[in-house]
Amino acid sequence: MTTARDVRDVYGRRYRVGEDPRELTGRSRGWQLWIAWACLVAISPLQYSFGVTALGLQGDHGWSLVQTMWLLALFVAFQAVVAVPVARVHRQRRVTPARLVVLGGVLAAIGLVALAHAGSYGVALAGYAVIGGVGAGIVYSACITTAARWFPERRTATIGFVTGGFACGAVPSILLLQVWSDAVVFDMAAVAAVAVVLVAGRVLKDPPPHWWPAELDAQAWAVDRKLNRSFPHNQPALRHYAPGEAFRTGALPLMWLTLALSTAISLFGIAFVFGYGVEAGVGAGTAGLAAAMLAAVNGFGRSTAGHLSDRFGRRRVLAAVFAVEGVTHLGLALAGGSGVAWLFVLCAMFAGLGGGAFYAIMANLVLEYFGENSLLQNQAVLYSAKAFGGLVGVGAAASLVVAVGYQPVFLVAGLVGLMAAVPVRFLRQPGRPALAAESPRPQLGQPVVAQAAAPRPGE
Secondary structure (H helix, E strand, O other), rough: OOOOEEEEOOOOOOEEEEOOOOHOOOOOOOHHHHHHHHHHHHHHHHHHHHHHHHHEEEEEEOOOOOHHHHHHHHHHHHHHOHHHHHHHHHHOOOHHHHHHHHHHHHHHHHHHHHHHHHOOOOHHHHHHHHHHHHHHHHHHHHHHHHHHHHHHHHHHHHHHHHHHHHHOOOOOHHHOOOOOOOHHHHHHHHHHHHHHHHHHHHOOOOOOEEOOOOOOOOOHOOOOOOOOOOOOOOOOOOOOHHHHHHOOOOOHHHHHHHHHHHHEEEEEHHHHHHHHHHHHHHHHHHHHHHHHHHHHHHHHHHHOOOOOOOOHOOOHHHHHHHHHHHHHHHHHHHHHHHHHHHHHHHHHHHHHHHHHHHHHHHHHHHHHHHHOHHHHHHHHHHHHHHHHHHHHHHHHHHOOOOHHOOHHHHHHHHHHHHHHHHHHHOOOOOOOOOOEEEEEOOOOOOOOOOOOOOOOOOO
């Protein structure tokens, strides 16, 4: 067994260097990445397939659009809120990630079965929204935390890849819902979820605190832009901030507001793009394809956006992502209004890109702004903004759709998406001075007065 060494970089950050993942787990760390991804793939039908099955739920049970969509809204709220306590117990290592994903996966499977067989609205509310939402939140939090701990040198891309499974994993179920009944599809998804998390329970494991890959020089990585491509656009935190301190800086509340707006628009598209396509006359098959493309690009685009944020800066890429999200929702409104099927699918696809890429980028912003000592708590506080986004972007939006129709609400969603890019300009890393971009500040000081040279000897 290799002896671990405790290494510090110029910023005072700790690294535990020397231990090979195979010595710790019996497998390469790539196993941890793929197992975490597979867990999120397994539970993804809970959220991303709901918009496709919503019309069937209304027809089978006689529920209104508002009632049906509040199931998804509350599911998202419970999923987001449970991230706070899960992050706490995970950080303190009271529970292993394996136990968390098994517990969460079983609860998520109950949610899928409840959605397929609920005979009453109360059963669907308790089984899907509450139990399924809590289960999804547990799995989501445990998987991204464990994967990020195994890949500390590329956290943004890792979080993007793993959370991408929560979106693209729903593509098969979305397509199968076009030909099979809801009960069959969600029963199959429930069995698959239990099978995956039971396997994960035997494999998923956290590394030791501050673990770092031995083949990468930690001290050089902290300062060398050839090793760490995120320099010079992304700088480490100047110190560690507890959640209360992070809020008082003003940066965390601004992040929360930005994430709340962007998740509201993203969830709105997930929930309503299928129903809008059917009502707009593009056909159920085309609407289903649009929903599938939205989920697929939402998932696969996250890792790419993470790489781009490393190269060009988090804030710059984040603002571009929000702009794409807003423009494509405006495009969906126009495509639906004109009934152009290919344009509707194209806009849905790029709406998926804009609606998912910001999660990984903002998760890493928390590390770079507030440090790692309270990282999980600060990320959990930020992720709770998704609860607000679900209540507004799904629940409240359903009432607006009933009142004024799909197209005006998609137009509003596009405008709000563009507005979400504005606060990004005002994000500043706490403790680091902001320099004016347009011109250098004049340097102040006293003028130097030339003095007469002293006479040389003999003159």
